[in-house]
Amino acid sequence: xxxxxxxxxxxxxxxxxxxxxxxxxxxxxxxxxxxxxxxxxxxxxxxxxxxxxxxxxxxxxxxxxxxxxxxxxxx
Amino acid sequence: xxxxxxxxxxxxxxxxxxxxxxxxxxxxxxxxxxxxxxxxxxxxxxxxxxxxxxxxxxxxxxxxxxxxxxxxxxx
DNA sequence: CTTAAATGTAAAATTCACTTGACATTTTGT
DNA sequence: ACAAAATGTCAAGTGAATTTTACATTTAAG
Numbered sequence: 072x073x074x075x076x077x078x079x080x081x082x083x084x085x086x087x088x089x090x091x092x093x094x095x096x097x098x099x100x101x102x103x104x105x106x107x108x109x110x111x112x113x114x115x116x117x118x119x120x121x122x123x124x125x126x127x128x129x130x131x132x133x134x135x136x137x138x139x140x141x142x143x144x145x146x
Numbered sequence: 147x148x149x150x151x152x153x154x155x156x157x158x159x160x161x162x163x164x165x166x167x168x169x170x171x172x173x174x175x176x177x178x179x180x181x182x183x184x185x186x187x188x189x190x191x192x193x194x195x196x197x198x199x200x201x202x203x204x205x206x207x208x209x210x211x212x213x214x215x216x217x218x219x220x221x
Numbered sequence: 222c223t224t225a226a227a228t229g230t231a232a233a234a235t236t237c238a239c240t241t242g243a244c245a246t247t248t249t250g251t
Numbered sequence: 252a253c254a255a256a257a258t259g260t261c262a263a264g265t266g267a268a269t270t271t272t273a274c275a276t277t278t279a280a281g
Contacts, residue, residue: 076196076203093257104240109259111238119238119268121151123195124215128151134209140199168227179270184229191268194238228277235270240263247258 077141082112085130085137100129152216157187160205160212175204 086092094112098105102125103118111118111126117138118126127134161167169187173180177200178193186193186201192213193201202209 076199078196078199095257105258106241106260107239113259116238117195120192120195120198120213121153121215122238123198124151124153124213128215128217138195138199140196140203142203170227180228181230181271182269185269188229194268197268222281224279224281226277226279228275230275231273233271236268238265238267240265242263243261245258245260247256249254249256251253251255 075143077143078117079114079139079141080111080137081139082108082126082137085132089130097126097129101125150218152218153192154189154214154216155186155212156214157183157201157212160207164205172201172204176200 082097086094086097094108095105098108101108101122103122107118107122108126110116111122117123123134123138127137130137157172161169161172169183170180173183176183176197178197182193182197183201185191186197192198198209198213202212205212
């Protein structure tokens with residue numbers, strides 16, 4: 072049984088607490104395009120592990136503080 | 147300046163401590179193919195964030211206990 | 222030694238993260 | 252109201268992660 076996972080993120084919140092860091096700024100700090108940040112923040116898709124680490128690094132927090140996951144459906 | 151990241155993992159160790167869990171078993175628990183596990187464990191590429199979470203979940207640990215990252219080169 | 226299980230490697234195909242570019246909408250400041 | 256900045260959306264293209272299949276090598280057990 073596939074054990075599907077749902078990933079959510081706190082990017083909006085973290086940007087807010089980081090002195091309202093702009094998506095553009097975050098994109099530059101994390102080394103990604105602005106569109107990528109928008110899509111991830113909006114939950115359209117989840118990033119690669121590498122980009123996830125770079126985003127966490129941009130905020131100076133651990134990866135678990137940026138992304139949460141939830142397991143639904145079980146064996 | 148690009149801020150490159152290097153990702154490493156503890157999958158071998160975790161499999162060992164998890165009663166020598168087989169790559170096949172881990173693949174099934176994490177919902178991935180055996181080859182994917184082999185490639186990730188060997189560091190050939192890093193997984194998606196989703197698979198990273200599923201692997202951590204298979205071991206019952208946090209994602210940071212499976213994958214480490216290191217920042218090299220800086221501004 | 223022989224067999225089976227576990228691990229590794231390689232190639233082709235598919236999916237999806239990510240980029241670039243361009244334009245639309247919303248928000249903020251003056 | 253106007254301009255500028257921030258945010259959002261769409262589409263096409265590239266590249267990397269993942270799968271499938273198939274075979275080779277190593278390890279463990281009888």
